[in-house]
Amino acid sequence: MSKTPRVLLLEDNSTTRLLISAAMQAHGVEVVETTTVKDVYAHLDDDSIDLYLMDINLPDGMSSELLPQLTERHPLTPVVMMTADTDYSEVGRFFKSGAKDFINKPINPVLLMAKVLSFLQNAEDKKALLKANETYQRITVEKAQEEELAFHVYDYILKTHATKTEGINVANRSSAQFCGDILLSTKAPNGNLIVMLADATGHGMAAALTIYPLVSTFTAMVSKGLSLGAIILELSEKHSQSIPHNRFVASIFIEISPSENTLKFWNGGMPKILAFDEDHRLIDKIPSKNMAIGILPTDMVNTKMETYDLQAISHLCFFSDGLIENKILDGKHLSFDDCYALIAEKFDAPNDVVQKMLALENLDASGESNIDDMTICHIDIGSAVAALRNESLEKNLIPGKFEFAFEVNGAALLNERLPFSLSEMLASYEFVKEFCQRVFTVVTELFTNSVDHGVLGIDSGLKENNFLEYISARMHATEELNTDDFVKVVLRWEAETRLLHITVSDSGQGYQLRTEANDQGLDKAYGRGLKLVTSFAQTFEYDPQTNSTHVALHY
Amino acid sequence: MSQATVITIPERFDFGTHKWFTEAYEAALKSDAKTIVLDFSKVSYVDSSALGMMVLLHRKFSSNGCQGVIRNPTGTAREILDMANFATLYSYE
Numbered sequence: 043m044s045k046t047p048r049v050l051l052l053e054d055n056s057t058t059r060l061l062i063s064a065a066m067q068a069h070g071v072e073v074v075e076t077t078t079v080k081d082v083y084a085h086l087d088d089d090s091i092d093l094y095l096m097d098i099n100l101p102d103g104m105s106s107e108l109l110p111q112l113t114e115r116h117p118l119t120p121v122v123m124m125t126a127d128t129d130y131s132e133v134g135r136f137f138k139s140g141a142k143d144f145i146n147k148p149i150n151p152v153l154l155m156a157k158v159l160s161f162l163q164n165a166e167d168k169k170a171l172l173k174a175n176e177t178y179q180r181i182t183v184e185k186a187q188e189e190e191l192a193f194h195v196y197d198y199i200l201k202t203h204a205t206k207t208e209g210i211n212v213a214n215r216s217s218a219q220f221c222g223d224i225l226l227s228t229k230a231p232n233g234n235l236i237v238m239l240a241d242a243t244g245h246g247m248a249a250a251l252t253i254y255p256l257v258s259t260f261t262a263m264v265s266k267g268l269s270l271g272a273i274i275l276e277l278s279e280k281h282s283q284s285i286p287h288n289r290f291v292a293s294i295f296i297e298i299s300p301s302e303n304t305l306k307f308w309n310g311g312m313p314k315i316l317a318f319d320e321d322h323r324l325i326d327k328i329p330s331k332n333m334a335i336g337i338l339p340t341d342m343v344n345t346k347m348e349t350y351d352l353q354a355i356s357h358l359c360f361f362s363d364g365l366i367e368n369k370i371l372d373g374k375h376l377s378f379d380d381c382y383a384l385i386a387e388k389f390d391a392p393n394d395v396v397q398k399m400l401a402l403e404n405l406d407a408s409g410e411s412n413i414d415d416m417t418i419c420h421i422d423i424g425s426a427v428a429a430l431r432n433e434s435l436e437k438n439l440i441p442g443k444f445e446f447a448f449e450v451n452g453a454a455l456l457n458e459r460l461p462f463s464l465s466e467m468l469a470s471y472e473f474v475k476e477f478c479q480r481v482f483t484v485v486t487e488l489f490t491n492s493v494d495h496g497v498l499g500i501d502s503g504l505k506e507n508n509f510l511e512y513i514s515a516r517m518h519a520t521e522e523l524n525t526d527d528f529v530k531v532v533l534r535w536e537a538e539t540r541l542l543h544i545t546v547s548d549s550g551q552g553y554q555l556r557t558e559a560n561d562q563g564l565d566k567a568y569g570r571g572l573k574l575v576t577s578f579a580q581t582f583e584y585d586p587q588t589n590s591t592h593v594a595l596h597y
Numbered sequence: 598m599s600q601a602t603v604i605t606i607p608e609r610f611d612f613g614t615h616k617w618f619t620e621a622y623e624a625a626l627k628s629d630a631k632t633i634v635l636d637f638s639k640v641s642y643v644d645s646s647a648l649g650m651m652v653l654l655h656r657k658f659s660s661n662g663c664q665g666v667i668r669n670p671t672g673t674a675r676e677i678l679d680m681a682n683f684a685t686l687y688s689y690e
Binding site: 345509577 | 642
């Protein structure tokens with residue numbers, strides 16, 4: 043036994059008490075000796091008693107009157123009665139009142155100790171079992187609470203990130219409360235639609251947890267305007283940072299781009315994507331050429347896409363492998379090829395194909411449970427493109443006016459982040475990303491032109507003819523920079539004309555004369571950099587009097 | 598198919614990137630790769646220095662009998678590459 047057991051002994055006869063106490067102590071049992079019923083009342087609240095051993099007839103009454111209270115307060119503590127009385131009808135009543143056993147007097151110490159020790163062991167086992175059961179109940183309640191919390195978060199994430207998109211029919215079935223499959227479609231700022239079908243290793247809460255970081259990262263990255271390749275790399279990075287190495291996410295990414303007139307596919311570890319023409323004929327199956335996200339380190343992830351003309355494909359159908367695990371046909375498991383063939387066969391009415399595939403017989407005969415999470419999706423490219431075009435790319439109106447002017451002197455001219463900071467500042471006014479990218483290129487070219495050719499006096503042709511020599515000439519020239527050398531940049535926005543004016547001037551000799559001397563057309567004379575500027579700008583002017591270049595970009 | 602080396606270009610591909618880019622392509626040229634892939638997936642901002650570096654890289658790998666591929670150029674980056682007629686130096690994928 044784990045601790046020294048304590049027995050309350052009620053016996054008014056001192057010889058018997060001595061005999062019993064000696065036997066108990068010899069077996070390592072501690073004895074609390076009492077001689078009257080009243081004494082026992084004083085111990086009613088004592089939780090340290092492991093067994094009550096009581097004579098029946100005491101000078102102040104019958105100990106049997108104690109039984110109801112003892113058994114109520116200490117239901118797991120056994121009570122053993124002792125008497126010389128052999129009226130068995132009395133004994134029967136004691137059992138009904140809660141006594142566990144009965145010992146005849148005179149006491150045989152060997153028999154008594156065998157019973158006492160057996161009861162003590164039994165009582166300890168019961169208490170241990172009860173404690174284990176309480177622990178189990180508590181763990182069950184805690185687990186239910188944790189799952190409820192996880193499901194709340196899961197449900198919130200799904201509702202926040204899953205938006206209904208025109209032209210996409212999807213059905214999703216899970217094997218448990220949580221689903222490790224997810225289909226998301228998000229519109230990018232450039233008017234493209236990016237669709238992701240992801241299937242995490244396993245199922246249930248573990249699979250759902252594996253999907254969480256991808257879901258929130260995906261929508262954030264699409265909304266930020268990242269290209270599909272950059273999104274895949276970002277998702278891979280996020281996955282490797284937050285998910286254990288033995289968990290992967292097979293996924294399909296599809297980008298529908300009305301502006302580039304392309305459909306792009308990236309399939310990593312998923313079944314083939316089926317492509318159909320306008321007559322609902324299966325024309326191509328786009329296989330997985332990549333590994334599931336999480337298997338390779340991000341720098342080894344291949345972002346090469348399969349690219350198609352938008353007009354070449356009218357419908358797409360794709361699914362997660364749960365379909366072959368959950369469904370049977372004529373009592374047999376489906377292979378991937380069976381699924382492709384079945385979908386092609388049922389594609390006469392494309393909008394019904396998802397429901398038709400769901401209607402196939404479940405491996406589980408009740409049809410209620412699924413072995414694995416399962417998703418099947420059909421995209422009507424025409425409807426999706428029409429919806430994208432309807433939500434025209436309305437540029438945010440940037441109200442009011444602003445003007446920033448700054449001058450940079452000496453070695454501060456070598457801070458190459460200045461043009462990028464300016465384009466970031468414009469982004470804070472919510473100019474669309476493409477415009478900020480153009481401003482970056484224009485400001486970079488004008489600023490670099492002023493620093494390189496104006497301030498540092500490097501030949502404007504050197505950069506194109508010999509880039510290495512240009513870099514070395516630049517490094518050499520920067521050593522001579524002093525605080526009189528400057529480049530001044532002014533950015534001025536006019537909401538009425540939607541023009542962003544950029545003026546750049548510098549402390550150098552100007553470049554007009556050189557361009558006139560080499561008058562071989564704008565492209566050649568201005569070089570590659572200024573060609574980019576003139577391509578993006580509405581107007582381009584150079585004032586030799588002030589040695590300043592002024593361009594305006596229309597928004 | 599010949600072995601390819603991929604150089605993933607960062608978000609800003611400009612003069613500030615030249616040291617990193619030079620090291621990256623020199624390592625690529627030393628390898629046995631017959632194809633050098635410039636992954637433009639992440640690129641949002643490009644200037645003419647980037648074009649200069651790409652012309653230089655083209656000269657180096659053509660003399661080695663290699664070919665260059667630009668992967669996933671999008672948005673303004675794609676416009677700039679098109680304006681500079683880079684399809685004559687690199688193939689797109």
